[in-house]
Amino acid sequence: xxxxxxxxxxxxxxxxxxxxxxxxxxxxxxxxxxxxxxxxxxxxxxxxxxxxxxxxxxxxxxxxxxxxxxxxxxxxxxxxxxxxxxxxxxxxxxxxxxxxxxxxxxxxxxxxxxxxxxxxxxxxxxxxxxxxxxxxxxxxxxxxxxxxxxxxxxxxxxxxxxxxxxxxxxxxxxxxxxxxxxxxxxxxxxxxxxxxxxxxxxxxxxxxxxxxxxxxxxxxxxxxxxxxxxxxxxxxxxxxxxxxxxxxxxxxxxxxxxxxxxxxxxxxxxxxxxxxxxxxxxxxxxxxxxxxxxxxxxxxxxxxxxxxxxxxxxxxxxxxx
Numbered sequence: 001x002x003x004x005x006x007x008x009x010x011x012x013x014x015x016x017x018x019x020x021x022x023x024x025x026x027x028x029x030x031x032x033x034x035x036x037x038x039x040x041x042x043x044x045x046x047x048x049x050x051x052x053x054x055x056x057x058x059x060x061x062x063x064x065x066x067x068x069x070x071x072x073x074x075x076x077x078x079x080x081x082x083x084x085x086x087x088x089x090x091x092x093x094x095x096x097x098x099x100x101x102x103x104x105x106x107x108x109x110x111x112x113x114x115x116x117x118x119x120x121x122x123x124x125x126x127x128x129x130x131x132x133x134x135x136x137x138x139x140x141x142x143x144x145x146x147x148x149x150x151x152x153x154x155x156x157x158x159x160x161x162x163x164x165x166x167x168x169x170x171x172x173x174x175x176x177x178x179x180x181x182x183x184x185x186x187x188x189x190x191x192x193x194x195x196x197x198x199x200x201x202x203x204x205x206x207x208x209x210x211x212x213x214x215x216x217x218x219x220x221x222x223x224x225x226x227x228x229x230x231x232x233x234x235x236x237x238x239x240x241x242x243x244x245x246x247x248x249x250x251x252x253x254x255x256x257x258x259x260x261x262x263x264x265x266x267x268x269x270x271x272x273x274x275x276x277x278x279x280x281x282x283x284x285x286x287x288x289x290x291x292x293x294x295x296x297x298x299x300x301x302x303x304x305x306x307x308x309x310x311x312x313x314x315x316x317x318x319x320x321x
Contacts, residue, residue, distance in 0.1 A: 022036060041056075050125070055121065058116045079158065082163070096157070101152070150206075151208050156194065156198065200257075209251070269301060272290055
């Protein structure tokens, strides 16, 4: 059985979610009943132009969320696989990332049963974000997002400073009287850290996307990351996606901020870092597991992406990473 929720904004979703799972909303929080799953959703409405939701739950049923009535003036920032908990899923496909969607992108999210949701979702009025940032930023991509005139989607892998903000949001014990003030500042800090990553992109012109484009690109991404030992060729991915190599390369770079091979290598090294940090594998074990026959080449690629050599990285404490 599939649970379906159609909501026009994040706070409306709280009431709809509570009704579907047989719970109630108390102080902006919905606890999932044990017979349905585990976890909670917490919502904050700072004002009509900025809202935040913390989603940390797992349901025993298939689940679908439709945002088909999302106001067109709102930007959505969805930070995925972002909350560390005992139930968190790990592995290459669950690396922290954030999706930015502008007006006109109405994607239904389908979540298979027993899938762990650990994300933070922000919705912010585009004009309000411009007020917060000020008029002195002159960056083509950021300005395109703030103009919010066409349906666009971007995805960015999450950086360490952003994860530190998430940890503050999840673990801080803030008195009830100051919670709105505190979490509003943290929501703005999340957006700021994301924009710091986005300004490194060099797109001067972007192309509007439709649902078919988005589904195609995420199918290509899934295919690309199926085997981190060896990347499929552009020709293979073009045939798989049913679009020309030129269009595929252009749209992939626009959404993910890197060429297909750059994205593959970056993702591959993030997985290498995870294996060193969490699985405690040796450098040679990680290199060979990810398809490198030359450990010198693996070390060079790892250092270029992560910033330190893999051996040094494996020796760092969590507080140093």
